[in-house]
Amino acid sequence: MSEPQGAPQGAARPIVVLKDVRKEYKVKGRSVPVPALRGVNLTIEEGSMVAVKGPSGSGKTTLLQIIGALDVPTSGSAVVDGMELSELDESMLTEYRAATIGFVFQTYNLLPSLTALQNVELPMEAVGVPRDQRRKRALELMEAVGMTDRVDYKPLKLSGGEAQRVAIARALANEPSIILADEPTGSLDSRTGAAIMELLDTIRKERSTTVIVVTHSRQAAKTCDRTITIKDGVITSEADVQAMEDLETRKDELRKAISASGKIINKLFEAGFDSLDALANASVAELTNVVGSSSKAEKIQRKAKILKELEGDVVE
């Protein structure tokens, strides 16, 4: 499952290679630095779309900031697009940020005094693209994100979804190799969030840009072809994560099928009744032991049997 599915097979090359990356923060009033990343090893293939998940404070954003050279690791090696970031001086890092990386933030981070179009022009201005060219390209990008009718709007006049589209257009301005998106759907409703993820996916496919998305949302992660989970500053095994997610999916399916609560499903799974088959074949007494009520147990078993029969009908 760790194979990038969206990337062109065979042609994929690693674009991000992190080796034992550690990051510690000095916190005022504490003598011991607080670790944010504790030895991260990670390889991301070019053209893939990767979700980075994990609880708050697990180090997701720090990971993104290190890949984007907004911050530097305390130790370890970060090679992005063939460049060892620790070997770049300040001005080269500035150029790296301008040319290689496109950032998308949860709070959009558009400059309020500039129009949407001027915000999109900004990264091109940073690398000295002449005015006419950058205007032309900014208009193309606004069109690509479906914002042609909002070019002269100031960010405060845009909705969250619109502002994020402008931010994505801005991130694409210098045709970066990698787009780093830090909770891009975090301030949006689920429908708008899904549209933004779709837009990122389209961009990735059309421009073969690598997209790394930090997200809390399982739905957002689903758009990605790979999910990395960080916990306490380390990446948990991707196989474990996948197994956990599969389990969650099965629980969810069974819960919906028999209209039971999450709590009961958990109990049933713990007792080994983890499929319609198992439930249909179990005795009411066994199920009563698990769920603590014979009437509930009967209902569950009846539903499971009916569903099994229906399945059987369909098969036949």
Added chain:
Amino acid sequence: MAGRRRDTRSPEAARVATAPLAGRVVEEMSTLGRSVRSVFGKKARTIVVVVIVGFSLGVFLAMSIVNANITSNTRQLSEQMERTVTVRPAGGFGFFSSEAMSESVVTTARSVDDVEAVNPVIMQFMQDDNGTSGGGGPFGRPRGSLVEGSDPSQGLFIMNGGTVTISEGRTLSANDSSSYVAVVGTQYADDKGVGVGDWITVGDSSFEIVGIYSSGTRFGDMTVIVPYNTAKTALGVSGPTTVYVTADSVGHVDSVRQALIDALGSDYDVTSANERGTEMQDTINAIKGNSQMGAYLALVTGMAIMAFVMVLITRERFREIGILKAIGFKNSRIVTQLVTETMMLATMGFVIGVVIAAAVGPYLSTMVVSSSVTVPSGPTGGPGGGFRPGGGAGDAGRASAGLFGADFALDPGLTALTLVMALVLGVVGSLYPVLKAIKLKPAEALRYE
């Protein structure tokens, strides 16, 4: 969609692709353009900052100009006063001791050695027809008119000094010594609505205005100058109220004074410029001290406010600095933009400051003078005191304000200095937080809310 542009992908390649000169010019213009948009995009902030900065610069400018004016007027006054010895009836008060002396005083004075000129003067305060002391001046200051009878052969001579120039008509000459003619100050002419050829009433007689003079100070321009002899008749006085005796050199002032005391006896107060000068100097020093203190205070306050405001508005923008860094802006460009912005704000504040200085300058000068002048007691009133017999410190102060404050005008040198100061403070005030922000890693700057 456009194909991927590989040449922008490495820093090396990006450096090679750096824009040509034309591109650089565009870059700089964009920085300026962004500064302008940022300044005018946040109107409320800009207005508040500009008004605060403008006010502090304005007060500084006004106080500095008042101070400079006082210094130059003081010099002019003391030059005039140096060689003069004044004779007045004992116990008289200020210029306008209405008690007349005998003509013999003039004769005696002329007989003293080392005397260059003797100028008998009759000075009287002229009540208006309705018994009030003239119309209110600007800022509600009462303005009286004075009658001065002086020897026309000595040329025009006004009590408080200043260079008298005839702006209309003619001056008085020796031929006028028995004529009912008058030369009046521009301020008097304006107040009364009279001009050359008009007749005015002084005491019991009518005088024809033959000329209008200007002395450069409002107070000095409120006098009606008539020939000494006709003044005596018209006002019904027997002799001069003050006799000005000019020594032939500064070194003879003391000996002339002593000779006059010996010759005239104790019925007269004989004072020299040096003596009066000392008292006047105290008063003027108090005024100067006040205005200088005010200017320094305004300067320090203005500097502190300006620097503080710049620190605040730049700190507020740490996040924006973080965004620009994340997007790939060079530090130098970010610094240029922010410093340009603060310089624009400083310049706008300066413009407001000039407007404020022009508006409040005359009021400030009045305030500074009236709060520092007290009427010197005794016969040695000097120009600072005794505008009206029996007038209090306030009146005296207001009279002095007329003397010192009437010439309030923006001095180009000081104004330019204020602009330079505003720009320097703007840059210094913003540079500290900007440099601090620039040192932050973009991730840190982005964390600022």
